[in-house]
Amino acid sequence: MQEVRKAVLPVAGWGTRFLPATKAMPKEMFPIIDKPVIQFIVEELLGAGVENVIFVTGKHKRPIEHHFDINTDLEKHLEEAGKEKILQNIRKISHMINPIYIRQKQQLGLGHAVLTAEPAVGREPFIVALGDIILERGEEAITGMLDIFSRFGKSVVALFEVPEEEVSKYGIAKVKEIEEGVFLIEDLVEKPSPEEAPSNLAIVGRYIFTPAIFEKLKITKPGKGGEIQLTDAMKLLLEEEAIYAYKVENRVYDTGNPLDYLKTVFEFALKREDIGEELAFFLAQMLSKGTQLTDRT
Numbered sequence: 014m015q016e017v018r019k020a021v022l023p024v025a026g027w028g029t030r031f032l033p034a035t036k037a038m039p040k041e042m043f044p045i046i047d048k049p050v051i052q053f054i055v056e057e058l059l060g061a062g063v064e065n066v067i068f069v070t071g072k073h074k075r076p077i078e079h080h081f082d083i084n085t086d087l088e089k090h091l092e093e094a095g096k097e098k099i100l101q102n103i104r105k106i107s108h109m110i111n112p113i114y115i116r117q118k119q120q121l122g123l124g125h126a127v128l129t130a131e132p133a134v135g136r137e138p139f140i141v142a143l144g145d146i147i148l149e150r151g152e153e154a155i156t157g158m159l160d161i162f163s164r165f166g167k168s169v170v171a172l173f174e175v176p177e178e179e180v181s182k183y184g185i186a187k188v189k190e191i192e193e194g195v196f197l198i199e200d201l202v203e204k205p206s207p208e209e210a211p212s213n214l215a216i217v218g219r220y221i222f223t224p225a226i227f228e229k230l231k232i233t234k235p236g237k238g239g240e241i242q243l244t245d246a247m248k249l250l251l252e253e254e255a256i257y258a259y260k261v262e263n264r265v266y267d268t269g270n271p272l273d274y275l276k277t278v279f280e281f282a283l284k285r286e287d288i289g290e291e292l293a294f295f296l297a298q299m300l301s302k303g304t305q306l307t308d309r310t
């Protein structure tokens with residue numbers, strides 16, 4: 014069986030839920046305090062031993078390329094300023110990966126973005142990791158998915174449990190458990206109402222696909238929102254091949270909309286040794302004054 018060596022990171026979307034901030038700045042570069050979201054995802058993949066990263070990018074996404082490139086001027090400045098620790102960190106990021114960037118010329122949806130990566134992926138299995146979703150201890154989740162792939166040789170998606178009232182935000186799976194934490198997908202429904210939802214297991218933004226997904230994406234018609242949906246192509250794949258699922262118990266952070274992004278930033282910041290305590294004190298003070306209720310804009 015072929016090894017999974019490559020990961021596709023679709024980062025070409027408009028980020029409309031975050032406009033105007035995303036007009037010139039990719040949401041995937043938004044900081045979780047001082048580290049951009051996309052770096053967490055790259056580190057997760059590296060932690061699971063996957064080094065070949067293919068970004069599906071767009072014309073307003075150049076900062077992502079700069080982030081993983083060498084910045085000699087900055088390195089020189091840090092060296093001269095004697096900021097050795099930051100310098101080491103900056104150098105580490107520049108050498109983390111040897112990325113491939115492919116342009117998605119029109120933002121026709123996530124499915125289309127994945128299809129755009131076909132020339133760089135070729136006929137081999139590959140990971141897809143969404144550029145705005147961070148997983149707590151993500152390398153564990155990817156390693157778990159890779160284990161399932163190595164046993165069955167078929168596509169694997171990560172699932173996580175969501176509250177019933179939130180199923181309409183996600184792709185939801187109908188599943189059959191074949192052993193603890195490992196499932197076979199029976200059906201998929203994109204953003205169902207709670208009544209229509211076959212379960213509360215949502216697709217979380219991490220996938221391993223066999224290359225057969227490309228053939229399905231080529232014949233997938235535009236679906237919800239006029240976009241070529243990855244879920245629709247997966248439904249076509251299901252008619253032909255089994256798709257396995259792995260339930261992720263770790264926390265999932267969606268950074269693609271303002272409220273969940275803020276929750277992520279606060280959760281990470283409160284855990285930080287250097288700023289957590291002071292931030293907690295500040296927040297407690299704000300809340301005790303009732304600022305959040307009186308000063309709304």
Ligand code: UTP
Nearest residue numbers: 023024025026027028029030120121122126144
């Ligand atoms: P999202 O739906 O979260 O991203 O897609 P979006 O379309 O940028 O966001 P909104 O809905 O307009 O606010 C998940 C991931 O897929 C990428 C996005 O960049 C994001 O990381 N994507 C989406 C593409 O690469 N191309 C697309 O055509 C659509």
